[in-house]
Amino acid sequence: MLEFLFSDLNINAEDFRRKALHWAEKFAQLAYFDGNNIPYLYNGFENLLAISDAKTVGFSGEKVFAALERISTSGKFWCGLLSYDLKNQVENLKSQHEDFIGFPEAHFFEPEIQLTFSEKTVGISASKVATEEILHQILTTAIPETQPHEISWQSRTSEEKYLENVRHIQDHILEGDVYELNYTIEFFAENATVFPVQLFEALNKKSPTPFAGFFRLNDSVLMCASPERFLKKAGNKLISQPIKGTIKRGRNPKEDAFLKDQLLNDEKERAENLMIVDLVRNDLSRSAETGSVNVEELFGIYGFQQVFQMISTVTAQARPEENLASILKHTFPMGSMTGAPKIRAMQRIEQYEDHRRGLYSGSIGYLQPNGDFDFNVVIRSLQYNAKTKYLSYKVGSAITIDSVPEKEFQECLLKAKAIMEVC
Structure with a gap:
């Protein structure tokens, strides 16, 4: 990899990254990761751009884990995506809704x-073209100059249907069928x-985040914040950082401090977070040395542009012996x-949601030659089929027995705010 100083190129880092991303848009396979220089425990994504026009480089389809096993030990760098529907190869599940992306x-x-x-600096490496x-x-x-988008949004789930489904989900919780369920709308x-x-x-x-x-992939495009x-x-350390608990940002530092404290001390949000922490601990334990699972930070409050x-x-x-393939099977x-x-939660999700999640609540990330990797959770994102x-x-939001359906719907709208404002 050759490295160049932006000062020698007479361009600043931000302008160069923008030019590089617009230049790369013509390629069939493009992956861009941006940590936005946001302070974060264990850092965010590395800032990198990877592209390919080759038709046979990637893999997709059935028997994903066999292919993942091969690349896990290949000693090469890979970029990839994991759709939520990969669950069907992890467990005996199905996805019945139509896929539009x-x-x-x-x-x-x-x-x-x-x-x-x-x-x-920018480092550049290439296999077929001179650096x-x-x-x-x-x-x-x-x-290019900013061009206007032509968009007319529709909701696949009405507010009335959303509220009705949340109440049905709470009935399942009362019956002991599930304890918590992440219910989403499109x-x-x-x-x-x-x-x-x-x-x-x-x-x-509008909404810079550490895992943007x-x-x-050809006509299918993800724009993720x-x-x-x-x-x-x-190395041999696994790190998972689940989010459960959301509140809007304040209009000034005093209101910010009040809202931050309100989120930290919200019993419902803490209960949601703790349930998922227990689930993640159990998932990681399946790939971990005995006794090594540890909760390093519980209920940390992080501020982003739109929300805490x-x-x-x-x-x-x-x-x-664990690698990307085996760890993903467990988590x-x-x-x-x-x-x-x-x-059981995934079965109920399929019952009550009226859309296919696809890449939403799946993941994008990269695998390093030494076997290290980093993957996000695809939320706060747009998906587009260019054809x-x-x-x-x-x-979406986490539904528990203490959820107030109307408040959960408002939380969904809050999370969509940044997207609505740029569209």
């Missing part, structure tokens, strides 16, 4: 070109004309997006 259950690719960004030629193409890429637009990179830039600026990303980490492996979030950090020491999908107990012009975003 077209992401596969999983897909990974080995980049032909990779760029790694720091505050002062200097790539640099020239990026520097001469014009950033807002969508048909015949939407959007410019995905520009839309991602607007979303990332842009992923394109996620604050949540699913799973990271650093309650985030806990659970770690473990992975057994030597996917993230418990914060299902509920508890996990399998059919179908645009979608999904939001």
Whole structure:
């Protein structure tokens, strides 16, 4: 990998990254990860861009875990996505709703070109094109003027139906069927004309997060502003950071402090968070050295542009034989997006939701040559099919016996606020 100083290139880091992303949009496979330099326990995503036009580099479809096993020990760098529907290969489950976006259950690719960004430098590596030629193409890429999007949003679930379903879910909780269930709804637009990179830039600026990303696989596009980490492996250490608990930001520091304290001391939010922490501890224990699972931070309150979030950090020491494939079998999908107990919650999700989650509440991330990896939870995101012009975003909340249905609906709208404001 060759490294270049932005000062020598007479361009600042932000302008270069923007040019690089617009230049890369023409490729069939594109993965961009941005930690937005946000302070975060165990850091956020590395800032990198990976692209490929090769048709045979990636894998997708059935028998994903056999393919994951192969790449886990390949000694190469991979970028990939894990759709929520991969649950059907983890457990005996199914997805019955129509898929309008077209992401596969999983897909990974080995980049032909990779760029790694720091505050002062960019590193470039390529397998088929001269590094200097790539640099020239990026520097001469014009950033297009912002173009208006043509979007008319619809809700797939009415507020009345949402409230009715929440009450049905609470009946299941009373019966002991589930303890907590993450229930989500979809807002969508048909015949939407959007410019995905520009839309991602607007979303990332409006709501910068430590696990933001842009992923394109042919006509299917993800624009992601996620604050949540699913799973990271650093050496033999596993790190999971589930989010449960949300409150809006204040209009001034005094109101901020009041709301932050309100979230920290909210018994319902703490109960939700604790249930998922217990689920994550159990998931990680299946890949961990005996006695190594540890809750490093419980009920941490983190501020983002739009909201405060309650985030806990659970770690473990992975057994030597564990790799990406085996660890995902034990942990996917993230418990914060299902509920508890996990399998029963996913069955009830399929019963009450009227949309296919697809990549939403799945994950995007990367696998390093040494076997380390980092994956987010795909929330606060837009999905788009450039061929059919179908645009979608999904939001949800954790339903417990103490939930007030009307408040849960308002929480969904709060989480969608940043998306609605850029669309």
